[in-house]
Amino acid sequence: MNFSFIQKIRGQSGLILVSPPFFYALLLLAFPLMGVFALSFWTQDYLELNRDFTLDNYREAWTGAIYQALMLRSLKISILVTLLTVVLAFPVAYYISFHVSPKKKPLWIFLITIPFWTSYLIRIFLWKVILGFNGVINGSLIGIGFIDEPLKFLLFNQGAIVVTLSHAWIPFAILPIYVALEKIDRSLLEASEDLGDGPVRRFMRVTLPLAMPGIIAATLIVFIPTIGDYVTPKLVGGPNGLLIANMIEVQFKKANNAPLGAALALSAMFIVSAIAMVFLWFNRKYLRQEQ
C-alpha cells in the first residue's frame, strides 16, 4: 500500500472539512474587511465617495487629539478589564480543577455558563439596576442608614465599564485557565513538593508556568474583543466613558464620514494586533512547552 497516497487523501479530507467555515469566513469576514480597507483610503465628498487614494484619514486618526485620547482610554479600559477578569477567573478555575471532586466538575462548569442564558444587553441593564442612582447598592446602603443620599460615582463612569465588562467576560476566561490546570499532571506537583518546595514556591515554579497557556488564551480572548465594545460604554459609561468604538460608530453614522471611521477601525485593529503579538512574544517560552 502506498503510504503517501493515504496521507494525501487524509490531507484532502482535512481540506474538505475546513472548507465550509473557510468560505463562510471569507465571505463574511475577509471581503468586508477588504472593503473597509479600501474605504479607509477614500474620502467622503458629501453624498458621494471620492475614490482618489489618500492617507488623510490615517493622518487624522493618528494625530487628532480626540482620537488619540479615545484610543488611549480604550486601551486603558481594555487592559484593566483583562487584568481584573483574569485575576478573578484564576482562583475560580483553580478551585474547580483542584478542589471540586471529579464527579461534580461538570456541574460547576455548567453553573459558570448560566450567565449566558440571558442576553448580553439584559446583563448590562442589570448592572445599571445594581449600580444606579436608585439602584440596589444605593438603596441598600440608604436602607441600613450607612449613607444619606445616593452615591453618584457608581454608574456612568469608566469604573462601571470595567465592572460590567469583567463580569461579562469572566466565563470566557475561566474555561481556558481551567483546561490548562486540568492538563497538569498531578504527579508534577508531588514531585515539586518531594524536591523540597512548599505550597507557595510549588505554585510559582510549577502550577503557574504550566497554567500559562490557559492564562495567555484567557488574556487574548478578553482583551481583543473588549477594545471593540461600544454597547457597554454607551449604556453605563456616561459622558467620560466613550471609547474608540463609539467614535467609529459616530463616524459611520451621524458624522457620515465612513472613510475616517474605516481608518479608525483599522488603526484600532492594528494596535490591538501589535499588542497581542508583543504579548505572545513575551510569553513564547510557555507556548513552546506544548509540543
Add this chain to the structure above:
Amino acid sequence: MNQEAKPIIRIESILKNYGAIEALKSISFNIYQGEFLTLLGPSGCGKTTLLRVIAGFEIPNSGLVEIDGNNMEGIPANQRPTNMVFQSYAVFPHMTVGENVAYGLKARKADKQTISEEVNKALAMVGMQGFNDRPSTALSGGQRQRVALARALILKPKVLLLDEPLSALDKRLREQMQSELRQLQRSVGITFILVTHDQEEALTMSDRIAVMFDGKIAQLASPQELYRRPTNIQVANFVGTMNFLDLDLVALEGNDLIVEIEGLGKTTLSMDQAPLGYQSNSMAGIRPEMFTIITNKSQSKTKVVKGRIVETQYFGDMTYFDAKLEGTDKVVTISMRNSDISFEINIGNNVEIGWNPNSILVLS
C-alpha cells in the same frame, strides 16, 4: 546484609483507610541502611500506598514512621529526607534537563556554582552528561527515567523511593535499567525502596523483598529465601511458578510427617519442610525445576512417577512441559534445561518423572 545495623526506617503498626477500604492493615518492619528493599505485590495490595506514606504524600490513620531516628509524624513531604522517582517520572515539561535536575538544589537555595557542578555530576552518574540544555519534552522514556533519578539523587536523600519506575519501559531497556539501577545503588550506598508488581524484577534487584497482599506483608525475606521457602500458597504462587498437589497426613512421627501426595504417592517429609506447620488445608508445593523427565537411566532421583506429556512450551534455553500424572487428572509443570534433554519429548509421550521428597514444601 547486617541485621544488627541500625534501621534507617522503622515502620510500626501503620494503618491507612480510605473510607471503608483498609489499604494498609497494621504494617510493621524495619529497613536497614544501604539496603535495596522491594515492595512486591499485585495491584491494589497497598504497596504504593505504603511508599507514599513513607514519602509523606499520604498520612496514615495510625502508626509510626521513623526515618533515621526521627519521627515523621506531622512532617510534610518537602521536609523529609526521602526523594521519589515517580511512575510517570514527573519530569517538568517546562524546564530543560538541567533545570529539572537543579530543581531541588534551587529549592534549597544553593549557590549557582554548586548547582552547576552538582547537576553535571548527577547527569554524569546516570550517563546523560551534556544533556543540560535539552528540553525535557524531547526525551525518550529511558532518558526521562534517568533525569528523574538524577533529580532525586542530587539531593543525597537518606532513602530513595521508586514507584514502579521501570513499568513503562520496553523489555530490553527495562532489563538494562534493572542492572544499572542496582549498580547505581551499590555505588551511591543510598537505601532504595522499590515498588513493583514484577516478581522477576524484584528477584533480580533486591536485597530483601516484602511480598504484600491485601494491605499486609505476607513475607519479608531475601530473594533466595523467598523462592526456596515461601511461607504460604499466595507467596509461592506470586513468586515464580509452583505446582500444588493435594496432601493428606497419614501419620506424625517425631519430626517426620508421613503424607500421601496426590499423584506422587506416600512419602516422608521433615517438619522443616512445613514453614508454618501442617494444617488441614495444607498442600504440597514443588517447583517445576525440581521435577526431572528421565531421559537417561543413569540419572537418579530418589522417586519416580509415570506421566504423559500434554503440552510443551519452548524457551530456547529451557522447555516447560505439562504432564498428566498417571492415575490422576493432575497436570504438573516441569521445566528442563534443553542441554539436559538427550532425546525428543513430544506431546503424547509417556515419560518417567523423577522427584525428590526434599524439594516438597508443605504450604497453606
